Amino acid sequence: MADDLRYEKLDVLMRLALRMQASADGITLTDIAEESGKGHRTAQRMKEALIRAFPQIEETIDPDTRRVRLKLPHGTLGRLSAIRAEEISALHRAAEVLRREGDAETADMLATLSDRVVGAVDRPLRARLDPDIEALMEADGVALRPGPHESLDPAIMAQLRKAILHGCWIIVSHRTRGGQLTWNTRLGPLGMLLGQGRQYLVAFSDYADAVRLFALSGFEKVEITGDAFTQPDGFSLQSYAHNSFGVWQEPPEDIVWHFSAKVSRDAATYRFHPTATHEPQPDGSLIVRFRAGGLQEMVWHLARWGGEVQVLAPKRLRDMLHDLGRRLTEERVAAGTNKYVSK
Template sequence: MRHEKGEALLRLALAMQAARAGLTLRDIEERFEVGRRTAMRMRDAVLRVFPQAIETEGDDRQKRWHIPPGTLDRLVGSLSADDLAVLQSAVRLMEDQNRAVEAARLAQISQTLRDLMRPDHARRVEPDVDALLEAEGLACRPGPRPKLDPEVVLALREALKAGVAVRLTYGSRRNPTPTPRVVHPYGVLHGHRHYLVGHQSDPPVAESPRLYSLPRITAIEPLTRPAERDPDFDLAAFARRAFGVYQEDPQDVVWRFTPQAAEEAKRFTFHPDQTHEDAPDGSLIVRFRAGGLLEMAWHLYTWGDGVEVLAPPGLAEMVNPHRRAWDAMP
């Protein structure tokens, strides 16, 4: 416990040095999830060790404390935006897999590294970090993972960061022979299949945005022309339209988990916007709105007869007749 308190004080000192305007007591409360008295004790402990800390009062009449740059040893060199974005993506991945402990630890490491960066370098890379995180959505599902060409992934990341269009050599299922096309990338969705989300301008297509399977991209060339992008497009909202990655028109989905399976189902987040209710008989009703019925069916088969599809009818026809005994499922 003492080591944990010491670590928290060190992170607070780093944060006080990184925050150019300084930290208020409210900032300390929110960052470390503590009450006002604990925040005051933490602040006082840091000020005793670093008496050179500067106290200021802002226009809002709140006091702030800032440790001058260079006071603490620089333990980290010049991290790139890609380095920080990869760490934050790992945090999201852990959260998506309900690994809260690992997610919190990675988030703490990421914040500590940010606090250690030189302020001028941090200001330069922060916009790139935000752009990279905005461009990536996570929709992870269990199962096999396709092989990806690292050069394709790296080129896509560079294009997203630079905000430029790319020329893909791409073969679809309908046309397996790879052909060139110009795509304006919006972002990447990761799952049991990985897709580039983008707008195709050459040859022009009516559907936008489209999905491009990353394993089917055999070559990629970032262009000098800026990427054209709908300013109202939201990648996170686009990802939530689907249960997994495959996009189709969203439908109202209702599942009923039996009393025997209800407790297990409560440990799952099936969709970010889901709601659930406990029925009088002990069963669990889960509701959300999304497309991707086939991917839903694949997942629901793993629940055997522990789940019944109440809506939509098309999904019920796919799942309900093929259920196996719940107690026989792994």
């Protein structure tokens, strides 16, 4: 166990060193604490260990925050930063997942990045990497996993990314999931959110004077204007995403779920929401609490657990889940009475 802990600390220190070398601005004590998952004192000790291990570390003071930043000159780590088969395999997996979700353009970018990284290493290392990468990909099986996904227009996606990158207003034609088409709508793009098989653009609607979600598959035209767009004061894409269980936005509510002892171990492996807390119960069951909106998407997820989960709060979510169960039961009964045998 002691050896495992030492290896874990070494692994964290190496990741921090790589981040220092890769970052143009360097890393702070807060970054070290987040990477290690420890408190301020442990982060301070790790900082001192890094400086002892790498005397080349440069310490600067951020003029805006007055925080100390640590940087490693490029090339300091040398062969210590050589790529591993697992890292190239991770790029391949990410590309396949994005391709399955319909984002072929980003998948192609990751595949190209993977080729460039592998092409930059010397031939002996490349010869050792190839068999390992192939074995890891076969074991992972990402490309073989079935599942529904949306097909997104690469040209539309490229325009949206360009507009987000350059901070420009766009003029779009967009069709809602209900089929309604709107023309020449002026939007200020803020970012993209991935859902369960659905992908959305988060944008400020000039017409609604508010931030709204737009299904990426619904865009039929995107024209980038020459007008600069500035995101609303105080807006945070991360905070916006955290308001919801999935991507649908509605006022957050206090959510409490109770998983039976039969599935509690499995449920404990899920990160249901960034604010979720897990409370193991004496009988082996598990209570999960968090605060978010998006009750409809919660219902869809909870249905997967069958009768092994109870909604303790809010009542509206409990009623929605019961209603879904009732409708599914009625459909099964109707299908049973209307079935026929073909001759």
